Amino acid sequence: MNQLRQATYFYRPHPRDDRAERQRIKEIAATRIRYGAERIHVLSRREGWVINHKKTYRIYCDEGQNLRRKRPRRHVAAAHREERPIASGLNECWSMDFVADQLFNGQKIRALTVVDNFSRESLAITVDYALKAADVVATMRHLQALRGTPRRIRVDNGSEFISQMLDQWAYEQGVTLDFSRPGKPTDNAFIESFNGSLRDECLNVHWFLSLDDAREKIEDWRVDYNEFRPHSSLDDLTPSEFRLAHIKAGNL
Structure with missing residues (x-):
């Protein structure tokens, strides 16, 4: 023993x-x-x-901090969607979509979100009471002056994205508009994931007293998302850190 x-x-x-x-x-x-x-x-x-x-x-x-809300699982049929090339550089593929919310008094607002699929960086969030095709094109021109021209932009089949105005801008700039299949949000998974984070971490936790207040708080969150929030798919770098590291390595 x-x-x-x-x-x-x-x-x-x-x-x-x-x-x-x-x-x-x-x-x-x-x-x-x-x-x-x-x-x-x-x-x-x-x-x-x-x-x-x-x-x-x-x-x-x-400490009871674990998140309790469960997200619904995607159906297995989503795995059979058409294959699209994975972005391997900056400006190779952007994604954009709309998010709806409201002010404290119930007045509706909309936000146009634009993301670089390679760096996961939020390029812009345009906020207004109503956003039309002209606003989408204006946002694209603004980003083009700041970041350059993307090769491809993934969008859904919303009226603002199938408009002649956006189509003309894309044709003149040599940009391909890559449309999702109707009823298939997983075709544009990057922007869907980003919009989920925007809603969870910003829209659902703030009261917006006015349009200017909404623009300020959403822009503050966008900067925080790019420059502070670690991203697991980027080896826990922030999108800004990942983009700068990619540029520093000589990959423009």
């Missing part, structure tokens, strides 16, 4: 004091209410905290 060492009987555990880490995780979760444990762990390590991902997750769950 094996005998235990005498020291075993008198051992006293010495748990590490993790109150500081716990407090910081709670603070991040309180201000970034739609961030999960993995993203909070990245932010904690970025600030210099020495903590592994398992401990971050344990504290995250202990």
